[in-house]
Amino acid sequence: MTVDAPERMPFALRLLAALILGVAWPLAFAPFSWWPLAIALPFALFWLATAEERPWRAATLGYAFGFGAFAAGTSWIAITLHNFAHMDWVLAGAAVGVLAAYCAFYPALALWLSTRFFTGGARLLMLPVFWILGEWARARILTGFPWLATGYTQTSAVLGGFSPWLGQYGVGLVTVGVAAILVYVLQHSRSRRALVGGIAGLLVIFGMAMAAASVSFTHPVGKPLRVSLLQGNIPISEKWNADRIREILHRYVTLILQTPPDTRLVVLPETAFPIFQTELPDLIGHLRHWSAIHHKVLLIGIPEDVDHRYYNAAMEIDGRAPLRWYQKEHLVPFGEYIPLPGLLGPLVHHFLPGLGSFSQGHGPFVLPVDGQKAGMSICYEESFSRDVRKGVEQGAVFLLNISDYAWYGHSIAAAQSLQMAAMQSLQEQKPDVRATNTGITALISSRGRVGVSLPQFVTGTLNGAIQPMAGKTPFGRWGNIPYLVSSLLLLLTAFVLRRRR
Known part of the structure; x- marks a missing residue:
């Protein structure tokens, strides 16, 4: 399959692929804890979405992913509604579907914003930023629902080393950022410079994560x-x-x-x-x-x-x-x-x-x-x-x-x-x-x-x-401020890239 394959795929097929990717999203979390999927699944979704120049179609791919993710990942809510609210399974499942339909709005918005306002490398830079900002907002709006946030997948993984510094949203930003780098390398697979730069960037990220994990901010x-x-x-x-x-x-x-x-x-x-x-x-x-x-x-x-x-x-x-x-x-x-x-x-x-x-x-x-x-x-x-x-x-x-x-x-x-x-x-x-x-x-x-x-x-x-x-820890002292500042700096960088382009 060539790099430009997403452009040649029928949109309906891409939509189905996004839904399937979303259904697999809970596998990145406990009890399965297949944390590499937290990189692989956004990578595949971003690869599909970056072929789109129409924001509403990119948003639709994000919505399909989000709906599949939350319908599968929070299906346990139906157990409560069936066993204790005495709803039949169809009605209980529909209630889970309503929650999934709401939560899917955030990844849809992330892809819409990235496609609407940015192109090329700036778009890839902003996809992780908007993705995690959506999770941050979801944990606050309407009292908040933080389930299935990307950063939690890295609790026992290397990238979790950033947790005391940036909190789980910062970890999520780095995780999805790795996915965006891989998309960039794939898109420029014939460029040796892009390949070397991408590999070097990944080595720096994982090296910094291991170094960050070695720092103790608390003491007995x-x-x-x-x-x-x-x-x-x-x-x-x-x-x-x-x-x-x-x-x-x-x-x-x-x-x-x-x-x-x-x-x-x-x-x-x-x-x-x-x-x-x-x-x-x-x-x-x-x-x-x-x-x-x-x-x-x-x-x-x-x-x-x-x-x-x-x-x-x-x-x-x-x-x-x-x-x-x-x-x-x-x-x-x-x-x-x-x-x-x-x-x-x-x-x-x-x-x-x-x-x-x-x-x-x-x-x-x-x-x-x-x-x-x-x-x-x-x-x-x-x-x-x-x-x-x-x-x-x-x-x-x-x-x-x-x-x-x-x-x-x-x-x-x-x-x-x-x-x-x-x-x-x-x-x-x-x-x-x-x-x-x-x-x-x-x-x-x-x-x-x-x-x-x-x-x-x-x-x-x-x-x-x-x-x-x-x-x-820095997170315990300042909360999400370091993560939000990092997101703001990436946003400013993306606007600079946009102006140059």
Whole structure:
């Protein structure tokens, strides 16, 4: 196949190819983790798109890719809608399709902008910039949806070395940038200068990534913290059944009492106690007494009732101090709150009565644990770098997340979430303590490596230790500013190339 083959391919065939490339996109992420696909698939898409001079057709290719990617990569949402909203599979699949149709807008816009305003090398330069800016915007607009962002694919790969410097969006920019360089080399395959320049550029990028990964911005502080993470494995169908509350509480209390003597922090998952704290004064009193005697801190996921305002919260029990709380700030739309409640509330409550009733928390984003500070997040929040950074900005020396992915059954959702959690540790160079209801319960090192974990869908306790880390990475200090500045510089460079052309 020659270099100019895309121009000779029928547009319908190119559109089908873009859709297939998008369907393969989730394979670059956990649990498959075929990270080279994060380069190969955009390379193929850009190769197809750069043959187009009509912006709407390039955008259509991007839309087909995006729709395939999100329809395949977030198909697990249909499991929740079918099992718990009692939608039939057709309707649940259609809801996933609506989400995919929305998310596909961003890669479509990236290809449209690149084709509309740039040509030649300037277009190839701007394709990665607009691609990742689209992901950055998608994580913010309408409360944000950061799933399947390119940078997460590199969590355990060489290019992940840029994470503490530029964050996952910067990593994504470099990753897709490699794809654009390969397209440039292919387009100029008969030019020795282009070939040598492309290879040299790739060697520089991967060399810089390895060098960047070797830099430590954080340092150990205090002694290692012994932790016990409890995985109750409570099915959602039982968790919110009032007749099973006593059994659920007994299961978790039994696991608490069985933790090793040297444990200093015992962590229970999100809403492990599926009942308001106001209904459990005696049990909480007993746990505070036990905590004081055994010198252990308990962190329990439990809904909080504050003057009939309800929060998805974590309650910290330290027998030597008053109760402390972390209230989830970044709520899941349609699950924990309902956008436009007057309009959409009746529809949501028809399928899932009682959902959407949580209020937004307002910090603090750290809790004191054994003389150190834990950066708190609950479930969905760990997917957002800006949410995790709030705890780091308040002095967190390790990250702590409680979650419940039982909603998504035996799907890839839990593995995708674990990969994003590992990226947060890598960006901040701080270990992560992660307790979930059905998995994946794990300890993640400050280098983003999953050390030990529990199998999914088992009841058990994960015992281990983490080393708290003080200090801030460039990303922890400045967030996405370095990435955005880099994007701006590339944009200015592209305009210079455009003017010269």
